[in-house]
Amino acid sequence: MLNEMINCSPAIWQPMLQQQVFRGLLDGFSYPGRIVACADSETTACLAILIALIDGETTLADPQQCLNSALWAKLETRPCISEKAAFILLDGTQLADLNPCIGTLETPETGATILLRVGALHPDSSGNLRLQLSGPGIETTTSISVDGLHPAWITARQEWVSVFPLGVDLLLCDEHHFVAIPRTTQIKMGDAA
Numbered sequence: 001m002l003n004e005m006i007n008c009s010p011a012i013w014q015p016m017l018q019q020q021v022f023r024g025l026l027d028g029f030s031y032p033g034r035i036v037a038c039a040d041s042e043t044t045a046c047l048a049i050l051i052a053l054i055d056g057e058t059t060l061a062d063p064q065q066c067l068n069s070a071l072w073a074k075l076e077t078r079p080c081i082s083e084k085a086a087f088i089l090l091d092g093t094q095l096a097d098l099n100p101c102i103g104t105l106e107t108p109e110t111g112a113t114i115l116l117r118v119g120a121l122h123p124d125s126s127g128n129l130r131l132q133l134s135g136p137g138i139e140t141t142t143s144i145s146v147d148g149l150h151p152a153w154i155t156a157r158q159e160w161v162s163v164f165p166l167g168v169d170l171l172l173c174d175e176h177h178f179v180a181i182p183r184t185t186q187i188k189m190g191d192a193a
Contacts, residue, residue: 009042012051013074021052028180029169033133033142035121035177045173046089046115050075053113054087061085063098066117085112092116092149092172096156100168108165111183115171119148121179129154132188133181144179146172154189157181 011017020039028036038048046066054060059080062072066089072079082088082098090098103111120127127145131154134141149172160183161167167183181187 008044008047009040012040012043012048017048018052021048024178025049025052025171025180028171028178029137029182031137032135032181032185033131033138033144033179035123035144035179038176038178041176045176045178046117047071049115049171049173049178050087050089058087059085061088063088064091064094066091082112086110088112088114090114090116092118092146092153095150096152100160102160102163102166102168105166108167111160111166111168113169113171115173116149116153118146118172118174121146121172121174121177130190132190133185134188135185136182138185148174151189154187158187 017039024036024039028034038045040048054075054077056076058077060075060077061080061082063082082100084101088098088100100112100114101110103109122145125143125145127147129149129151130143130145132141132143157168157170164183169183170181172179172181
């Protein structure tokens with residue numbers, strides 16, 4: 001869980017590092033499937049992303065209570081139920097058991113961004129679950145493999161994005177890297193070789 005992350009690097013709270021994380025997010029969403037290193041190697045990717053994206057105007061759901069009260073206070077965000085939250089933080093090893101906001105036809109941009117904590121991200125097939133990605137930002141196809149991601153997340157995500165432009169965006173986060181998977185990306189799932 002993320003509770004131990006209260007001892008993260010103090011530097012990650014500084015605007016310069018938050019801007020670097022944000023730039024990494026822009027690159028990650030522009031090139032789905034690209035494994036992006038976080039700007040601060042002393043802070044976990046999930047927390048660095050939350051620090052860069054969350055403010056007092058956004059909502060965060062933490063149904064598995066990954067964040068302790070000290071982190072909630074530092075993030076200064078509003079807790080929310082998963083069905084209405086702009087951001088949802090979850091453990092990727094657990095079953096996908098929620099109904100996130102997928103937006104509306106008038107406001108598809110209000111679909112949730114789900115941060116899934118996974119064991120490891122691999123640019124090859126050395127992980128447990130292989131994902132083949134295609135769509136905007138990917139020339140033909142690209143593949144990654146993931147340790148610590150329950151396949152039910154990919155199945156649920158397929159359903160959530162089936163009525164495009166509605167849907168959710170995923171961020172798969174290992175200790176110090178992340179992969180962005182926007183709702184426009186198609187995923188074929190298979191066991192890694």
